[in-house]
Amino acid sequence: MLFSKKISIIGTGNMGEALLGGLLKAKLTDPENIIATDLQKERLKYIAEKWNVNTTTDNLKAVKFADIIIICVKPQGIKDLLTLIKPCIREEQLLITILAGIRTDTITKFIGKKNPVIRVMPNIPAVVDAGAAGLCLGQYAEDLHRQLAVKILKAVGEVEIVDEGQMDVITGLSGSGPAYIYMVIEALTDGGVMMGLPRNVATRLATQTVLGSAKLVKETGVHPAMLKDQVTTPGGSTISAINELEIHGLRPMLIRAVEVATNKSRELSKFLEDQNNLTDE
Incomplete structure (x- = not known):
């Protein structure tokens, strides 16, 4: 075409x-x-x-x-x-x-x-x-x-x-979203380093974990919450870690990030059009 x-x-x-x-x-x-x-x-x-x-x-x-x-x-x-x-x-x-x-x-x-x-x-x-x-x-x-x-x-x-x-x-979501995910990869890498992994190994593992997890959501169409439940066992290490993330507000922080970035984008839209005097033509 x-x-x-x-x-x-x-x-x-x-x-x-x-x-x-x-x-x-x-x-x-x-x-x-x-x-x-x-x-x-x-x-x-x-x-x-x-x-x-x-x-x-x-x-x-x-x-x-x-x-x-x-x-x-x-x-x-x-x-x-x-x-x-x-x-x-x-x-x-x-x-x-x-x-x-x-x-x-x-x-x-x-x-x-x-x-x-x-x-x-x-x-x-x-x-x-x-x-x-x-x-x-x-x-x-x-x-x-x-x-x-x-x-x-x-x-x-x-x-x-x-x-x-x-x-x-x-x-706010996909435009700014890569920055949020880079922070997740960086934090997971630092966690691996803190617990004894070489940084290059931790970086590769963190990156592939994010990539693979996203691919699984995309290719299966299964809700992320269900996939999360599939890798948590009663009294296990994963559910303990998830509890820690919930205590510190991971999900509301990400939701709020999208909200803040969206509102900022709206402000910038008005500013850019005013700055360029495009609305006055």
Whole structure:
């Protein structure tokens, strides 16, 4: 479906490169159908050498090239970018935005055209094709556009379609979630070291334990509570450890973390739109 589409990736940081690489590794398109942009020529040299795609520092050139425009810039710079490119945007072009805090209707209003706009919130494991992304459709996005965006995102992980009002929750759960899990891995590793394991051994065991446990939940569809019960025996070491975690509030802390991150995302959304004066256009 994507094979003949021309794709521009504006901004080739970690997430932009992850999507570029995912498209090519999944053989969804050929390198000549992609153009990547960045402010840094050295970065573009690296991208061109690694992925054999077209590159440019000229965002106008990239927009004119594309059927699909994937915007992967920092949200603080979105007004300048949109001001530059909106005269060249054609209404049939699909805009996929990876912009924390910037709503689809804000983009549509600012460019003043009826382009299909799709907003995506991926997370950092996309760089190893194991991401979790939330995706919502703008006013003019139709099912074909949804299919295209899902195909692109599935090249680097899993995708969930949500209402735009839930995108801040996506940020609080899966967007920020890897940081919570890294802390869990770090703490388990430190526990192993404290009890006598070499750090490299403890790190490998902690990492594989988290990876394997997640895979078991995903592949079996069994509720995590039931899987937890399967590894606890009466009076055993696991139930004793679980009791300690309950005493110190592991579950309410994680729930609260998602809540706090969601609320902060909502605050930042308002701040970013006000900072960019996008609501006044």
